[in-house]
Amino acid sequence: MTSDIHLNKCNRCGRCMSVCPVYQTTFREADVARGRLALLEALEDGVMGWSERLGEILSRCLLCGACAQVCANNVQTTRLFQQGRRDLFLAGKSTRADNPLIKSIRRRDLPGKVVRKGGALFQALFCKKIPESSGLHLRFPLSFFTQRATAPAISWTPFIKSAEPEAASPVDGLRVGFFVGCGANYLFPEAARVLVRILRHMGATVVIPENQVCCGLPAYVSGDTKTAQALAKKNIELFGLLELDAVLTVCASCGSHLRDLPVLFDDDPLWQDAASGLAEKHRDAMAFLVESLDFDTYLKDQSLDRVLQGGPLLRVAYHDPCHLRIGQGITEAPRRILDALPNVELVEAPHAGQCCGHGGDFNLSHFDLSVNILDRRMEDFQKVEPDAIVTGCTGCLLQFVEGVSRKGLAGKVRVCHPLVLADKAMAYCRAT
Template sequence: MAMKEMTEVQEEARRCVKCGNCLAQCPVYAETLEEPLAARGKMALVESIKEEDPEYSKRYYKILSQCLLCGTCAENCPNGVCGDEIIREARALLVREKGLTLPKKAIFKYFLDTDRLMPLVLKAGASLQHLFLEKIPEESGLRLRFPLPFVDSKRFIPGLAPDPFLGFRSGWFRAEKETMRVGLFVGCVSNYMFPRVAAAALDLFLGNGISVYIPGEQKCCGLPAFGSGDDETPRSIARKNIEAFAGENLDRIVAHCASCAAMLKLDYPVLFGPEDPFRARALAFSEKVSDFTSLFAGVWKPEPGKAAPGTRPVRVTYHDP
């Protein structure tokens, strides 16, 4: 990865002219109304911070960590300041300098990037969660007495599915009258919490003449580690995911989680610098990646004013990371 130095990141942050155009769109600012947490405040902080500053690690990291990396500030910046990228780079610099916290290190290196531990632990968790949580009413205070480690007790986490999607669906699924071949990137949330979403995607593909290859050895996309400023773990994960889809003749690689799609398409090439021999493979892989919705918008091509076959009059929200 072409790692940026502090001076380069600060130079980019200095392009912010503090106009405040990004303020109204920042979801973190909307929630907290705290100026330092919007892109303008963070750019001011990044450009002025000094590594020898005693506040460098603690308060600085706390402020930087309160960003969803949604990129809305960058989209609304008239000066072309990529707030989300600068914030992630600043986190990465901090991690390079000070290292990851112990819980993050344990989760990223020994959980996300392993072949067996994550499936085993989550499978065990799916069996045991019934013992603890299912019989306790949602509103009961007892739930707060069994907090999950490292998770805010007020945060709602959906239950784990009894069987992960990849545990019972992997390999090739052939469509009749095949028009296209895609690889399906399932993602952790679909795999462990909502397998029915991945199953619905598979059905839609097959019903529309699209054959699907699902490599059973695919992993987390690596976004949780990448967003936290860890560059090593996502690089290792990216190599494994790219290998998992290699060797099959695929027209597209599709992710139905928009965050996973953005990670595979936009961030995998960033992980491998110009000198890295793996960069060409990462670029070729990311060129094939499509978000599920954008792929289907092209496949169905409904006539203007007419709904696509099978659509129902419902309101939906669309996650556009």
């Protein structure tokens, strides 16, 4: 692969400074797109060489895409940064390539604090309950357990292993594949379970291939393109064998990466074609439910007025994941679902679209910076006093579980996927 840095048309206007969550936290030129691009240009011109310091600068980016979205010169910032990470990895300068924390875990020389805080997730990761191919190994090294106030409970039985097979396929309904993703499979299986339940209720056939693997995003953002390609090939082959109307995700990060898979095979037209096949089939679950199954209309038609008289009113604030808002252009469908729910008041926090600070492995490698961004986002939410913060990305969910805990709101503010609330409303209506 070759670098596309020559495509950089940055004129140093500085517009990206107004939207970059990292720059807005540190106010350092090296922490914004134009600064990073200048360094990559200097590298290309041979003025400087790869170094760990440069690697550190490149890693201090959430790859949220906000800079590319506002750039008047249409500079493909995230693509250029990603190529920089790949080249750094290939040059053997990436600190992520051989993470000493992961090595120490594998040697089993573990601090007691880690074992106490990590609990089931930790054991599951390193007692081989979770396969090496899972992105969770990149997402949850030792630092994950030592720095956080919260560690998520792992699902001992991954969703894919516990999913009930389709009883009987409806003859003329839609046939959809479900790409579950590591976050929904192990950490937020409720989001996966409710999607299957809702789809079946709406008459669709759901196919959940048991051998699917991690989407490869954690490897990709680490610069490890080879691992990302190997994982992508497995999923492309697996889903390519099935005759599906769509392939759905409940995690915006997985979904955005599936859509970008063709970029991984720039130098391999055959695989690029196959990757495009999967990318074109992909739909975010909430957008699919609204656009293809009229789910919001269905919810509104359920004579729900009677429920409004009984149940408590829930103030719900929705967070736009960058991988959904920018990566897939989806902001409306989740709000339409929430708006159609009985006893739910959808409240908008200030600065809609602001990043939560999770950013793939950014949360691991730059925890303090990540939670600084998170704290600002939590302050936005606190202004509207929600009973629940909901979002359609398992990375954001993980971040907000930490956020409510840091603000002393654990147990008071619920954090979940929007479809979990939709499923509860449907069950409530059936029961009344």
